[in-house]
Amino acid sequence: MKKIFSCLLLIGTMAHAQDIIEFSDPNFKTALLNHPTLVDTNGDGEIQFTEAETVLDLEVSASNISAMPEIQYFINLRNLACNGNNLATLDISMLPQLGIVFCDNNALTSLLLNHAPHAMSLFCNDNQLVTLDLSNLGIETLYCQNNALTAVNLSGITQLYESNFSNNQLTALEFPEYSISSGDILTISNNPLTSFTLRHSSLVNFVCTNTAITTLDVSHCSFYRTGVNLSNNPNLQYINLKNGVGDSCDPAIDSSCNRGWQIDNCPALKYICVDSFEEGTFFSEHVTNVPVYSPYCSFVPGGNYNTITGNVRFDANNNGCDENDLAMPYIKIRANDTTDENAAVTDHNGNYSIYTTSGNFTVAPIIERPELFNISPLSAVATFPFDNASHEITQDFCITPEGMHPDVEVVVVPLTTARPGFDAVYKIVYKNKGNQILSGSVVFNYDDSFSDFVNAVPDPSAGQIGLRAFLYNNLLPFESRQIIVTLNINSSVETPPVHSGDVLSFLASVSPIATDETPLDNNFTFNQTAVNAIDPNSKICLEGEILDSAQIGKYVHYNINFENLGTANATNIVVRDVIDSNKFSMESLQVLNSSHPLSTKVKGNVVEFIFENINLPPSSISPIGGHGNVLFKIKTKSDIPIDGTIENTANIYFDYNAPIETNEAKTTFRLLKNQQFERDSSISIHPNPAKDVVKIQSKNTIKSIALFDVQGRILQSSAENKKETSIDLSQQSKGIYFLKISTEKGSKIEKIIKE
Incomplete structure (x- = not known):
């Protein structure tokens, strides 16, 4: 046992x-x-x-x-x-x-x-770790500061609430999208990081100090009520904060807004990209000594957004639009819902894009003379769900003529100032705003005694002293073309001299006139004051600084010139114009011409003319190629009082540089003395019929005369500056002609019979 x-x-x-x-x-x-x-x-x-x-x-x-x-x-x-x-x-x-x-x-x-997916908190700070693999972990809290980390694998992490990566040797750190959630704290200080990108996060505290970062991309992240410290980053040049959501927070209203921003000792910082609605508020309140902040690091909204896109074509033969029909530039497309009003203007290829929020938007073309056209569809509804995602809807439009309505307009645009002794450049823009394909001529009149013709592009079809004529063919509806004319302005020692303050007058006429439905805009007079200074980035109302009160409620034309005065090509240029909607009808805005392909966005009363990838060379290297412009017209409100003014400036953004503000273009409406409005009834001609010379008289100073045949072609024209003049018909064949006489008070068209 x-x-x-x-x-x-x-x-x-x-x-x-x-x-x-x-x-x-x-x-x-x-x-x-x-x-x-x-x-x-x-x-x-x-x-x-x-x-x-x-x-x-x-x-x-x-x-x-x-x-x-x-x-x-x-x-x-x-x-x-x-x-x-x-x-x-x-x-x-x-x-x-x-x-x-x-x-x-x-x-x-x-x-x-x-690597289990359950929730986990890890505190491994103050060690000698070189690498750390956290892939597919359900990690929510991570403190790994004060190691020797050169790489951290965060792939597959879905919700990291609090983390500290400071005092390591990280040169790169990549977070999966949506890995950092609301209420998070993130610290990445004291690492040799050169760039950092974080998306889809709502942080409470973000600290990124003492790094080698040159670019910081935290777009698509919300920093509302966030404490942000980006101090002591000597190489930091660019911050992208364009996130589509509000980051501004007023401590006087919300007591949790006391965290604030710190961007101190970042001497290389050049540019912060923000949302347009916070450009003038957030950083002016929270950040000082930042050279430039603007929304133009990209040309789409920050965060999630929806897109309405499409193409506009003109169906001249009424057989339906297809890819063989011509795409229409400069057609405004509006997209409205109950709260937002957005619009875009088709580019040179007839394409448009409008960025919206969620909801139902009515999309429709807005053209100057809708009664002349059939638009299919007349309007459409684009519906975007409220799902915090980005969607795109394509909506094309087809435009066909309704009846026969010829209508053409012309505008004279100064591309430079008129400096005594120097060349001045002018652009004559003519546009078919009717619904018929047109052919005719453009005549440009200038006072040859004060300037000399240098050249024109295209070459003139005919010319004489003080006049150049240009034939055109097959101008399509909605199409605009341009003529560039260079004149040399007399110096102060020539005879007659031109001095600073002298006014030079120019007249452009476009035919056909006799059959034109709105002949008043077939002529355009532009008066330019000679100056000694150069104004490369400028805005001008082409109708002048004083306008007859009879013009209240009608179109005025604005041209904005810009010039690259830098030393390198300007990749992107944006002309931003905030228009006073109390004085202008935003609905009426029409883009007529631009020097380079552009896209135009309208939101409320803000118009953005975007020259993406323009690559404009410096004017010091390319005096001709270093310039650009955009021309538009817009109606004033009809309730502007006599002696009321319309004024406006524009801001021009060259890449990541601070915007350049133009001069203020200011025009006053006056009740002009002895006004004859648009028609000058004092004009008389005799004899009629006539064999040769027809005498012309007016109580007012005659500024120009132009003779047209019954097809609307300009046969003769001249600039005048007197109350009596004449025109010689001896070289014309027998028949019926039209004579247009323009004075300082109006104009009149007379039918003449040549015997």
């Missing part, structure tokens, strides 16, 4: 020994035996496997532990604190239920984690 009992005792002892964990570091075992919560449940001074499996929370901090590979036996462990030891490696990859790990203040060079 004794022998049997001894055998059983030996077997039991051996089984008990096999259940005991052998520890490589006795300090780890000692810490377990001294654990506040009983680990050695049977009190035998050993730790059995079964005892390890029952432990849920383990705290062995500051226990002089150098190795603890036996942690793998604690398979049900949920929380581990082993900070403040001498660990060089830690493998907890076999512990799938770990939720919180404190392993900071060790000498770790290797940390292996279980």
